[in-house]
Amino acid sequence: MKKYIMLLSLVLVCLPFSAEAANPVKEQYLEFQNRFESVEVYEDIENNSFKIFEDQIFTEVFESFGQEMITFVPAIDRKYNRMAIFIVDYTGKVLFKTNQLETNYQIKQEMRQPNLEIAAVSFLDLNNDDQKDIVLITRCRKKEDSVSTKYKVGDVLFQKDGGFYRDYRISDKINRFSMNKSAKSIISFVRDRKSTEFLYTATTSQELLENNFKIINEQCYPRNFEKLGKLQVIPGIYSMGDYDVFMIYLVNDRGDIIWSFQPMSEYDNLYSLRGITCKDVDGDGMKDIIVLARYSRESLQGELIVESACSIYYQRTGGFVEDKEFHKNFSCTDQHKLDDVVQEIRKYWGWRIENTNYEVKNK
Numbered sequence: 001m002k003k004y005i006m007l008l009s010l011v012l013v014c015l016p017f018s019a020e021a022a023n024p025v026k027e028q029y030l031e032f033q034n035r036f037e038s039v040e041v042y043e044d045i046e047n048n049s050f051k052i053f054e055d056q057i058f059t060e061v062f063e064s065f066g067q068e069m070i071t072f073v074p075a076i077d078r079k080y081n082r083m084a085i086f087i088v089d090y091t092g093k094v095l096f097k098t099n100q101l102e103t104n105y106q107i108k109q110e111m112r113q114p115n116l117e118i119a120a121v122s123f124l125d126l127n128n129d130d131q132k133d134i135v136l137i138t139r140c141r142k143k144e145d146s147v148s149t150k151y152k153v154g155d156v157l158f159q160k161d162g163g164f165y166r167d168y169r170i171s172d173k174i175n176r177f178s179m180n181k182s183a184k185s186i187i188s189f190v191r192d193r194k195s196t197e198f199l200y201t202a203t204t205s206q207e208l209l210e211n212n213f214k215i216i217n218e219q220c221y222p223r224n225f226e227k228l229g230k231l232q233v234i235p236g237i238y239s240m241g242d243y244d245v246f247m248i249y250l251v252n253d254r255g256d257i258i259w260s261f262q263p264m265s266e267y268d269n270l271y272s273l274r275g276i277t278c279k280d281v282d283g284d285g286m287k288d289i290i291v292l293a294r295y296s297r298e299s300l301q302g303e304l305i306v307e308s309a310c311s312i313y314y315q316r317t318g319g320f321v322e323d324k325e326f327h328k329n330f331s332c333t334d335q336h337k338l339d340d341v342v343q344e345i346r347k348y349w350g351w352r353i354e355n356t357n358y359e360v361k362n363k
Helices: 002-021 024-037 042-047 168-176 183-190 197-201 205-210 338-348
Strands: 050-052 058-060 070-077 083-088 094-098 115-124 133-144 147-160 163-165 221-225 229-240 243-251 257-261 269-279 288-298 304-316 319-322 351-354 357-361
Touching (some): 042 050, 042 083, 058 115, 083 133, 094 163, 115 183, 133 183, 147 183, 197 205, 229 269, 243 288, 269 338, 288 338
Parallel strands (some): 243 269
Antiparallel strands (some): 050 070, 058 070, 070 083, 083 094, 115 133, 133 147, 147 163, 221 229, 229 243, 269 288
């Protein structure tokens, strides 16, 4: 029995080491780090399976490195889609490199990440130390229920002592509170101390007003939501940088925020609100919320793009859920009016349309 206990103890002691040795993520990380650490000159970047974003290479004077022009080189690992930044001098020598970026932690405990490309890069002093910092925005792809969508991840690298460092608390807020849409939004947050955080954390309409939230009065009205009672629909904007961030709140008669919506998705700015309506569109007898608006965003080439988009929020017993299915088969255009969109949604859910009166739900 004593021998058996000793043998069992030995097995139990050895198990963690065996499991650790067989950990594929750890092995992948070590393989990746070996290649990354092997990059000492510009030519090593491609030779170690990193693809350089040629159109995002820039030369700058980074003060803590001296007064010579040096080169910012972003790249992506071909094997694991992990982003990396290299700072290279005129001889091709790598002066600084990092892969510790917010965009490389989108899928926890996985080596392969959903990174696609660099969406924006900007260089300027954000913390008033007379040294240029780096604003970096990447574009990633997310898959949910076979639906693929693109989203942005923002980050800031602060220059110091011949290198750069990242404050994860700042990066977390940039992305958690949707300040990652553009370099201007990030600059407004980090340098100018403006923030959209209150839009997501406020509990009363008074808090919104105290933080300069501007209500769009012509679209503000009360509605009786069957499961939630009588609520005021309050749409509005918060101006940050050159952009208007659009939000909608449902508020009770005491001023408490019961629900909130962010219809802008990955757009940068509300260009114009075309209408909000609260009607049952899926035939369950409960009012849903449909929003039609025009939004703007910047293309990769820096061109302004303005597009119409609709958002649908279905009322359920516990609140609202955003539509994921209707948009697969519907493309909103500037020619669509709000009633057109309502009609199309009801067709999708099986309503019989008669003389544009959407009153009969097929059984």
